[in-house]
Amino acid sequence: MTNYELVYFELNGRAGGIRLFLDFLQVPFTDTRIPRQDWPTLKPKIKFGQIPVLKILDKGIELPQSVAILRYLATKHGGLGETPEDNAIIDSFADLIQDTIIAVRPWIWSITKNLGEEEQTKQYKETLIPVIKDNFVPPFLKQLKENGSGFLVGKKPTWIDFMLADVVDRVDKIIPPDGKDFIAPLVSHRDKVFSLPNLEKRLEDRKQYIF
Amino acid sequence: MTNYELVYFELNGRAGGIRLFLDFLQVPFTDTRIPRQDWPTLKPKIKFGQIPVLKILDKGIELPQSVAILRYLATKHGGLGETPEDNAIIDSFADLIQDTIIAVRPWIWSITKNLGEEEQTKQYKETLIPVIKDNFVPPFLKQLKENGSGFLVGKKPTWIDFMLADVVDRVDKIIPPDGKDFIAPLVSHRDKVFSLPNLEKRLEDRKQYIF
Numbered sequence: 001m002t003n004y005e006l007v008y009f010e011l012n013g014r015a016g017g018i019r020l021f022l023d024f025l026q027v028p029f030t031d032t033r034i035p036r037q038d039w040p041t042l043k044p045k046i047k048f049g050q051i052p053v054l055k056i057l058d059k060g061i062e063l064p065q066s067v068a069i070l071r072y073l074a075t076k077h078g079g080l081g082e083t084p085e086d087n088a089i090i091d092s093f094a095d096l097i098q099d100t101i102i103a104v105r106p107w108i109w110s111i112t113k114n115l116g117e118e119e120q121t122k123q124y125k126e127t128l129i130p131v132i133k134d135n136f137v138p139p140f141l142k143q144l145k146e147n148g149s150g151f152l153v154g155k156k157p158t159w160i161d162f163m164l165a166d167v168v169d170r171v172d173k174i175i176p177p178d179g180k181d182f183i184a185p186l187v188s189h190r191d192k193v194f195s196l197p198n199l200e201k202r203l204e205d206r207k208q209y210i211f
Numbered sequence: 212m213t214n215y216e217l218v219y220f221e222l223n224g225r226a227g228g229i230r231l232f233l234d235f236l237q238v239p240f241t242d243t244r245i246p247r248q249d250w251p252t253l254k255p256k257i258k259f260g261q262i263p264v265l266k267i268l269d270k271g272i273e274l275p276q277s278v279a280i281l282r283y284l285a286t287k288h289g290g291l292g293e294t295p296e297d298n299a300i301i302d303s304f305a306d307l308i309q310d311t312i313i314a315v316r317p318w319i320w321s322i323t324k325n326l327g328e329e330e331q332t333k334q335y336k337e338t339l340i341p342v343i344k345d346n347f348v349p350p351f352l353k354q355l356k357e358n359g360s361g362f363l364v365g366k367k368p369t370w371i372d373f374m375l376a377d378v379v380d381r382v383d384k385i386i387p388p389d390g391k392d393f394i395a396p397l398v399s400h401r402d403k404v405f406s407l408p409n410l411e412k413r414l415e416d417r418k419q420y421i422f
Binding site: 059061063064067068069075085087088091135139 | 274
């Protein structure tokens with residue numbers, strides 16, 4: 001009997017970093033995966049009408065929003081920063097990742113809605129690459145360089161490292177080898193996070209997903 | 212000499228809730244307002260290229276992202292929830308507000324980019340109203356009803372009350388009187404927050420802004 005049920009689709013998506021973080025923390029959870037066709041029936045019953053949702057069973061709480069879930073798990077089980085300032089910096093980078101995911105949505109839609117190769121190539125070049133190259137990568141690189149420990153904030157892994165590594169892993173899968181010099185240092189960070197203990201099984205499982 | 216400098220435009224916008232919260236906490240700050248025409252020069256020098264930014268002068272830290280700023284101020288000066296679960300619920304509602312602001316962006320753009328009355332009316336009807344009515348208002352109403360204190364979480368005002376009241380105040384200004392029955396309970400919440408101590412001067416100042 002676990003105390004947590006994580007409800008999401010049969011996808012990596014916005015649950016990817018959460019699943020990795022739970023495994024790292026060795027916190028057992030029920031990993032419920034909703035088939036796409038069941039979503040319209042489930043949606044009206046779920047808080048905010050959104051997944052992922054973390055059900056905190058001993059408190060009778062349904063917690064939506066992936067970043068709120070990661071921060072809550074860190075508060076309860078470890079993986080916060082060491083000072084209020086570290087936590088504020090972690091929070092600001094988490095919100096930058098959220099902004100980035102939203103900014104590249106036209107490109108994601110071009111694929112998930114099957115808008116054809118021409119539109120996908122257009123969105124790839126005009127949306128994905130500029131957003132990742134100009135807005136996303138530079139602040140993370142600067143932070144990693146200034147922090148110097150190999151993790152984003154402080155000396156130990158915190159929840160933002162899992163959120164970042166999860167997203168960079170997807171970007172790395174998508175960008176062709178000849179175009180990804182500019183994310184190489186973030187791929188090194190991902191590799192460092194992915195080599196932390198307790199993640200092997202999850203990393204094997206997630207290989208099947210593009211998103 | 213204050214320890215904080217808040218940098219933003221001569222607007223309410225994403226600094227509105229922060230300014231109110233700082234006044235409520237009686238935390239003095241330098242309220243720097245950048246003229247629009249100076250933004251292109253300033254942008255490359257600012258962390259994430261985004262404002263608002265809170266400069267935490269005694270730590271030499273530049274903190275971007277409005278929600279991270281509110282949470283940090285609450286951590287340092289009061290206005291967090293009382294339990295990890297309360298804080299997680301607060302966080303999830305903050306992210307719901309962020310999602311809402313992004314979802315209504317086509318409507319905001321129709322006004323700020325002067326796209327003409329026809330497009331503005333279309334975006335008002337097809338974007339603003341459905342998002343506010345269907346996705347935004349119901350979860351907040353449910354939470355206020357279940358919590359019962361008049362504030363969103365727990366018995367006392369927390370930072371999310373200021374974030375919500377600030378946004379609802381703008382929605383209330385924009386929606387014509389005959390169409391806003393559905394936000395009336397959130398307007399009552401705003402009125403409760405706006406009647407808290409130390410806010411009079413700020414409330415007078417912000418009247419000049421639509422956004």
